[in-house]
Amino acid sequence: MEIPGEFIAYPTECNTFSTSYCMSAAGLFSPVVFSDNGDGVYWRAPWKLPSGYKVPSFSQVKYPTLKTHMLEHQWLQNAKIPCNSAFFGCEPYYFNHSFQSTPVTLFYDGSVRLMSVLEALSSDRRAARQDAEAVGLWSRDTPFGEDGYLMADGYDFAETSYHVLTIDGVRGRDTIGRE
Numbered sequence: 001m002e003i004p005g006e007f008i009a010y011p012t013e014c015n016t017f018s019t020s021y022c023m024s025a026a027g028l029f030s031p032v033v034f035s036d037n038g039d040g041v042y043w044r045a046p047w048k049l050p051s052g053y054k055v056p057s058f059s060q061v062k063y064p065t066l067k068t069h070m071l072e073h074q075w076l077q078n079a080k081i082p083c084n085s086a087f088f089g090c091e092p093y094y095f096n097h098s099f100q101s102t103p104v105t106l107f108y109d110g111s112v113r114l115m116s117v118l119e120a121l122s123s124d125r126r127a128a129r130q131d132a133e134a135v136g137l138w139s140r141d142t143p144f145g146e147d148g149y150l151m152a153d154g155y156d157f158a159e160t161s162y163h164v165l166t167i168d169g170v171r172g173r174d175t176i177g178r179e
Contacts, residue, residue: 022074025163025165026170027055029055042140043141056169056171066107066173068106068166080155084097086152096160097155098155099158101158108170115174117162123174124137138162149164
């Protein structure tokens, strides 16, 4: 507990500690939740689907070297400001809150590497240019909307919700690979 990073203490009455790692939210729902509903919308409410909350098996992962499984969520590398004033207390900035972030990332194939937000941004843009519908790699149709996963709380121009809102869930991908 003396080493910062693995667990983060929140200044609360109950002295809670939470891990800085997070599994892919898109990987915890049925792939149907983040798939095209037929109208070009890449989000369906999981509570309205019979198997919406069914966690897919690893055998359902289509691109195991390109889909993130777990990463450092609340540990923004190269942070110039330690506390995010958008949250209670001294909540740190999240992995997608800066283009300089490079969280340690576990992929579904079992490999671990640093995956930068710049890589995610570039992959999303490249996928959008290659796709006639220009949807990219993460869904802009969830209740988070175009702002994605708490992007408005970041401190620079990073605009990505990779890992969290991956189109097609575990059947999708968060990166196309490094250029």
